[in-house]
Structures are given as C-alpha cells and as structure tokens.
Amino acid sequence: MSKVGQIFFRANSRHGLWTIPLLVAICCCAGLAAATADFVSRQNVLNLFAQAAPLILVSIGQMIVILVKGLDLSVGSVVSLTTGILSLNAPVYVTVPAAMLMAAVVGLLNGVAVTRFRVHPIIATLSIMGITQGAAMFVRPSAGGTVASEIVALVSGQLFGIYMPVIWTIVAILFGWKIVHASRFGLHLFAIGGGETAGTFGIAERRNVLAAYVLSSCFAAAAGIFLAGRIASGDPNIGTQYAVDSITAVALGGTQLAGGIGSLHGTLIGCGLLSLIANGMNLLNVSAFIQTVVKGAILLLVIALQPRKNIGL
Template sequence: MTKVGLILLRSNSRYGLWTVPLLVAMTCCAGLAVSTADFASWQNILNLVAQAVPLILVSIGQMIVILVKGLDLSVGSVVSLTTGILSLNAPVYLTVPAAMLAAVMVGLANGIAVTRFRVHPIIATLSIMGITQGVTMFVRPSAGGTIAPEIVSLVSGQLLGIYMPVIWTIVGCALAWKIVHGSRFGLHLFAIGGGETAGTFGISEQRNLLAAYVLSACFAAAAGIFLAGRIASGDPNIGTQYAVDSITAVALGGTQLAGGIGSLHGTVIGCALLALIANGMNLLNVSAFIQTVVKGLILLVVISLQPRKNIGL
C-alpha cells in the first residue's frame, strides 16, 4: 500500500478517522456530477454552500460539547429563537446583542444543569430545549416578521468578489480552529474528554464545561443570524432539524461521542457530506420523508461503528 493510502486509512488518535468521510464525500461529488445535470452548475454549488453554512456553525458548537463528553439538544431551539428575536420590529443594534445574550443564557443554563446539578447532558439540554422553544413561540408564534436590511446584506451578495456564505464559513472555521486547536482551552477540552482529571493537570473541569455549552449556544445563534438573513423572516420551527443533523455531522466527521477525539476539519467534512447527500436526494426528487429516514439511518450506522464500550450516552 502506498504512503498516501496509509495516511488516508490511518485513524489519528486525537483527530479521529476523518479521511474516510472525505473519500465518501469526493465519491458522492463524482457520482452526482455524472448522474445529475444540475449538480455541477454554479447556481447549485452556491446553493449547496449556503445550505451548509448553518449546519457547519451549529455542528462546530456541538463538536465542542461532544469533545467533553457532552451533548447539546437545545441548539435547534437557539437557532429558532435567534430568528424570532431578529424578526422583531427593533433596530439591529438591539436585536443582535439580544439574540447573542439569549444564547449565552441558554448555554449557561445547560452548563449549570450539567456541572452544578449533575444532570445528564441529554436530560439537561432536552429540558432547556423545551423551555427555549416555549420562549421562541412567545416571541414569534408563527413564521413572519421583518429582518433588518443590514443582516440580509451580511448573508447575500459579495464582499471583495467573495460570496458571503463562503466568508461566513471561513470566519466561522477560523474562529473555531483557534478555539479548538490553537488555544489552551482547546487542550483542556481534549484532556477532559479523554478522562484526564482536573486534579492531575490543574484543569477547572466545571469552568471549561460551562464555557463549552456557552460556545455551543453562541455558534447556534450565529447560525440563526445567517438563516434569518437568508429567509428574511423569523421562524419558530426553522431550527428543528439541527439538533440531530449536527450530531450526525459531527459523528460522520470522526468525532467520538465518548469525548476526547475529534477535529474541526473532520466536522466540516461531515457537514459537507451530509449536505451533499441532502442536495443529491433533492436533485433526484427523493421524498422528504425518505430523506428523514436516511439521515436517521446514517446516524445509527455511524454510532454503531464507534467502539461501544467507549460511548457514554
């Protein structure tokens, strides 16, 4: 076997096996380019990128929480709440800070429930998800409202010849790379997820867990801002699918749900693969109900392939 082949098949002990989904994504691209006439069109590619941006942002936050053996089911509600707040008839300099503050409050609630009250992450974030969704329905009972032109312009159009969804992706990934792979906080995430106790390395486990959940909510709010600008309205149900989709994308990218193993590039590849599958099924006119079944099966298969004794969920 060639040296390149060995690299592609090797599972990095820290980053996980991200090369396999990369190969699958490349295969999907080739297959869709041959089987559908519209896949390789410039318009479809731009649409694919725009569809992937919110999932990438939400999945980045989800990955940060999963690295510390957590799980955040409230991300979808944060996305919906953000679009609801932004659709209120108020200046953008009030709605955007309000949306981010709401996200921080959700993240703190999740973190406190998990660290201080020792509630299992699934139960804690599921409860906060319900509360957040209730607040969302109060703020925006049904789809509608108006999004400030400043936010719409941040999502559509170009900047220096670069399409805005691409800029969102670059900025989001650069910030996440600094947090996860280029800071002491990132090292602490891997240490905590790997079972290395605070007493051993002087790491404040509770403080880092709290920060992880706050970051997850903030990235979900960023996704909500992008979605609000894209649809130019608020929607209390727009974030429904992002909890499961983000977990699926993170797992597809090689991140272990047991914590301690994962990478940003793996997560982005997982998001790209999931977006490719959804885009391909749309181009092939696959029923939306079947698409939901396929996503569920993908998550089930990916989790079942992870070492069962290491999964703490």
C-alpha cells in the first residue's frame, strides 16, 4: 500500500481512522455552500463555532474516558447542573469553583464505581447521571435565573478582535492536546486501553482511570460554563443531548470504543462533522425530530463499522 493509502485507510494505527470523516466533512462543507448561501455567511460561521465549542469540550473529556475502555453517560447532567449552579445569582468567584468542585466529585464517584466496585461503566455512569440530573432539577427546577455578567462576557465578547467561542475552542484544543498527546498521563491512557498490564509498564491503572473520569466531568463543567454564559441563565435540561452527541463525535473521529485507539484531532473532526450536519439541517429547515433520528443513525452506523470483536459492549 502506498504512503498516501496508509495515511487515509490504515485503521489499525493508534490514532484510528480519522481521515475518512475529514473527507466527509469537506464534502459536507462544499455541499452546504452550494445548497444555501447562508452557510458561508459570517453570522453562520460564528454560530457554528458557538454550537461546536461546548460539544468539543464534552467530547475531549469523553474521549479520555473511552481511551481507557470506559464510557461517561453523566456528562450531560454535569452540563445541566453547572448551568444551574452558575444561575444562582451568586458571585462568580463562588459559583465557578463550586461548579468545578461538583464536577470533580461526580467524576470521582464514577471512577470509584468503575475501579473500586467493578461496576460496568455504562451502569455506573448511568446511575450517577440520574443522581446528578436530580440535583440539577433541585438547584434549578426550570430554566431561568441570572448568570454573572463576567461569565456572559467570557462567552459573548471579543478578545483582541477574536470572538470568544473561537478562543474557547483554541484553549480546549491546547488543553486536550497537552493531556492526550504531550504528557505521560496520555501515554498511560493509551497503554491501559490497549491492554498493557501495570506489571509490564509500571502503570497505576486504577489511579489513571479515576483521573480520566474526573477530567471528563471537569470538561463537561467547562462546557456548562460556556452554555450558561451563552444563554445567560440556567437550564436543567440543556445538557441532555451531550452524552449521545459526545460519544457519536468521538466515534466519528476514529476512536475505538474498545479503548487504546484514538486521537484529539480525530475527535475534533468528529465534532466538526456532527456540528456541520446539525447546522446544515437547521439551514435546510429539517425537523428537530428528524435531526434526532439522523444523529442516532450515525452513532449506530459508526459503531457497527468498528471491529465487533473489539467493542466488548
């Protein structure tokens, strides 16, 4: 096989098969640009960044967990609870640390359930999701409240002429790259997901898996902060979509749900493709119900195309 062919079709590398989604995303851009003039408008591009930024944040955390053969279904409820905490009309120096502490506790509970009590990740995080969603409903029973002006400015303003959603995206990418591809912890994630034992490489598997779940929840909380600033209020149901959407984006980017194979750039491509599809359907006035069906079908198709013997779910 030629070098070009290996780059585009070599699915067994540690980074997964991310080039095919990239080509599909490019084709989607070309098709949408031809179908509607609004797609290339400045306002739509900004909206696309604003829609993609929270998904990118949640998906980076989700990918970290999936790399160690896990899954985090509680990310959506963490997003919702974060917006509720930030809408309690308290100073920003109280609400933001409280939200991040809450996220760390949720991630810790997920990690302990998976590592210490050996509960399957789906069952563990589904249970914690229910608890966290209940807390979100308690804190903010319905959409409303007031988010501090500092949070709103962090999302809706500009810095040196660059719109804040773009800056959030760049910062998320830099943090994600450092964690996954430029640290010893990232190497441990791939090793654990690949099945290498602690005895072979001296890796503290339980501690690293625990850290992965804590990071996943913290990234979800960051997405919640972004969304709270964007809507300037709290909403106990705003995070509902992010559990499935983040898994779909990560799988679209070539990350294997069996663990050990994946990449940040693949996840970003998956987020971009999913956001493009959603944005395109909005521009074409596709029903919200059909959009949900399409997203579910994409997730089913992507997982079905992954090697069945490696799924283990």
